[in-house]
Amino acid sequence: MTPELIIHRGITIATLAASQSVxxxxxPGHTAIREQDDGWWLYFVDEDGTVDGYDSPFASHAEALWAAKAAAEFSAQ
Structure with a gap:
């Protein structure tokens, strides 16, 4: 499966399947949304390639995408 990609404020946001690694x-510089058993997790790839994310999942893809877009808005400032 190919990840679904969108670009918001110059930030690539990828929706990944549970089996796909960030x-x-x-x-570097991308954001990932990945569904896991307990919800939708949001991850950020730093410029050095380090992956970091929130400490709890979102209930839906829509909520995770909203948060990813909000983070992209903040990064664009």
């Missing part, structure tokens, strides 16, 4: 499908 580090294999996202480049």
């Amino acid at each position: 580090d294999a499908h996202c480049a």
Whole structure:
């Protein structure tokens, strides 16, 4: 499966399947949303390739996408 990609404020946001790893499908500066058993997790790939994310999942893809877009708005400032 190919990740679904959108670009918001110059930030690439990828929606990944549970089986897809963030580090294999996202480049530095990208944001990833990945569904896991307990919800939708949001991850950020730093410029050095380090992956970091929130400490709890979102209940839906829409909520995770909203948060990813909000983070992109903040980064664009």
